[in-house]
Amino acid sequence: MTKDKTKWFTSWFDTPYYHTLYKDRNDSEAHAFMDTLTEYLNMPENGTILDLACGKGRHARYLNKIGFDVTGADLSENSIAFAKDFENHRLHFVVHDMCKPFGKQFDAVFNLFTSFGYFSHDEDNLKTIKAIKENLSEDGFAVIDFMNSEFVINNLIPEETKTVDDITFHLKRYEDNGYIIKDITFTADGEDYYFQERVRAFTLNDFVTLFEQADVFLLDIFGDYKLRKFNNKTSERLVMIFK
Secondary structure (H helix, E strand, O other): OEOOHHHOHHHHOOOHHHHHHOOOOOHHHHHHHHHHHHHHOOOOOOOEEEEEOOOOOHHHHHHHHOOOEEEEEEOOHHHHHHHHHHOEOOEEEEEOOOOOOOOOOEEEEEEOOOOOOOOOOHHHHHHHHHHHHHHEEEEEEEEEEEEOHHHHHHOOOOEEEEEEOOEEEEEEEEEEOOEEEEEEEEEEOOEEEEEEEEEEOOOHHHHHHHHHHHOOOEEEEEOOOOOOEOOOOOOOEEEEEEO
16 A cells, blocks of 8 residues: 655554554653753743644643643644544644644644654745744744754664564665655555655754744754753754744
8 A cells, every 4th residue: 555655644644553653652751851841931821832743642631731721733633533532621632734824822832753844845844834933922932843854864774673563564764855764664454555754854954044934033952852952963853942
């Protein structure tokens, strides 16, 4: 089964197999990051947060748990359907295209865990930054938590096999034409599957250019979830705070 690579994220993210492959993600690390980030931003008590490209809502649910009014938005209908089971009067989930303004302003907009750079057309990346700007209140802050592309490229594991829940995933990683690509093949329920993840290998300089075009201001840059100094050679993450 070959999926449309032009919008791979609309198919792969909507399958149960995506969540199977990545089920071992470190929630304790994610929670600690949210604690550190909201404290650093001095978020107002009961502040409003838009978790943009929220997936099944693991960050959004924790942000709500620690006291914030959170809206999670994602293009994946299946992920949002799952997340809606956790809704309350201060936690909501909606299907939404992050290229478009949400129509409401928030104290903070978070785009976490490399949930940017999927698009085939460069204008959609710029549209997303502009939409984030429109989603911010006057005193609000935006955060993009992206991979450090240079570090990732220099440390790529070309081929790997992972078995999760009796499904053996064969992963092949490489760089091609400005994208970091992961080919994923596996067999489940007697059917062979093939998916491909494609993420633009944006560098800090690329983001600076996007921010200038969108007329937003880059305030802080960090290299990990403890908000330590960014180093383009050794940092695993590129965490940017802007408004």
